[in-house]
Amino acid sequence: MTSISLKGVTKIFGSKCAVRETDLEIESGEFIVFVGPSGCGKSTLLRMISGLEEATGGSILFDQIDMTATPASKRGVAMVFQAYALYPHMTAARNLSFGLRMTGHSKEEIARRVGRAVKILRLDDYLNRKPAQLSGGQCQRVAIGRALVQQPKVFLFDEPLSNLDAGLRGSMRVEIAALHRELGNTMVYVTHDQLEAMTLADRIVVLNDGRIEQIGTPHEIYHQPKNIFVAEFMGAPRINMLPGVAVEEGGLFLPLDPEQKIPLAAAPSAVKAGDRISVGIRPEDVSGSPDSALEMRVDFIEQTGAMTHYFGRVGRHEFRVASSEGLPCRPGERIHLGFAAERLHYFDGKGQRISPETQR
């Protein structure tokens, strides 16, 4: 098992800075997930860890040994690519053993390692098939098997499930989690799918525009987002974000329009009247409440099975509600909504979370 340290790692492509002075400590045996929108630098960061991409600045350490200038083949990493990257002219068995054969391992050793990977990933039935004869899920299992036989110190996954359909993605997610439990290796996983990030990660690293926005456990990332970007990126439907200026009217309120205002009863003490703030509330923290003054005009209803999503407007703000029980309304109608005051997230004028330690 190996720990990874990134110290001021930077990557510049021409005039574009893809990764900006990134510091990160990945503990030994940890499953860490890089998540962020397209072009945020998550894959570039992973490729720099793998050695496939050279860092423009900073250093990458494995177990406190500087690996920045070490080629990919000497780092003890194995990588699983989004597009499988299986050799199309070789059978699954030849794909699994290719790296070992090329690096001079004995036949017995190759057979032992391939046999173990085949057993763990249940590849027996299609060892003699070529990639074109395998389904997407089978291809990705072979690709993971190819990483497994290398017995790497670190597993790197670059959006490995993005090409699979929803059902397969779910089952492969479970398999990867089981693999981590069984092997205990350090795993770094890149995805833009927040569900994958939330379900697989010990810790999530949220990236945006080449910078780390937040590092934390899935619970921390979701329930204590450090800024508006993280709050909005994590969660589907997206968090409701209501910007405005706090007012004192026998208590602190956030006016949304002339008729509606949100009581900020549990606001942190740092929030004062006259402050420009944004208040966030997760769609699932909102429910129907006939006595509430908060009124939403419902534009669209989306059934997802377990949950029903309601999209509409509160005043001039877009608003979303997610309910497992359903709300008594139809598109075009208005409904009164309520929420617990302590479920609100507070952000200052710069979009940074206002610490909730000291409640009013």
Add this chain to the structure above:
Amino acid sequence: MQSDDKPLPRMRPPTAGFANRRYGGGFAPAGQVLLRYAALIAVALVFIGPFAWLLSTAMKSGSENIFQYPPQFLPQQPTFQNFGRVFQALPFLSYFVNSAFVAAMAVSCNLVFCSLAAYPLARMSFAGKNPIFLVLISTMMLPFQLLMIPLYSIAVALGLNNSFLGLMIPHACTAFGIFLMRQAFLTIPHQLEESARVEGVSRLRIWWHVMLPLSKPALATLAVFTFVGVWGDFLWPLVIMDDQAKFTLPLGVNKLSGAFGKDWRLVAAGAILSIIPTIAVFLFAQRFFISGALKGAVKG
């Protein structure tokens, strides 16, 4: 104003349209199809015509005037004697073996050297990569006649004149071959190579075990082009070769026209015999010209 109860125009199911486009049948008027085939046959005749005429001349007997007017396409008394006479008049088999040896060497060298040179140009980063490629490509614009004299001087200086090696070396690695292989390598997904690199596979092994097997169509194309070029080359063998025992087929066939006072029946028969290997090589390489060689490599 349009009435509400006016029936909507019936739409053809999209699959039917697709099927018709794909298989060219169904709704296309018969005249249009005939016209299309007539045009295709006309183009085919333009290409096949000279070969057919060559074959016809080779099969005409000595009593038949091959220059009669109007021209007679079909031989009056078809005969294969001219083919036999070619073997009697010349050491044809020896020329054939010489040509085959030189062509095999040139094709092998081309496939190896061109793909070796193309790999770094396609996949590695190094200073001056693009200028080097540009210079290589530029040499394609130089006609062989321009290079012939300096090449001959070099060959003589190296003692390579009158040798198969001297005959083959100018064909051993071509700018066209490097260009063709570079373009083929560029189409192979980067991840395949990166995956091998992470596994600790050396660049040379990646080239041999990953890049080359996935470039079979390009290799086959290069093999055919090189073979056709070397097999039919007349000028360079004429310049470099004096020893008749080392003559290649084009030089040998050329001797036919001189030795028999330009008996075009024999020249045609010799030409027919000499193009058979070219056709054979093309037919053999054809199976590699299949699309989808990378099927299943990557998704997306």
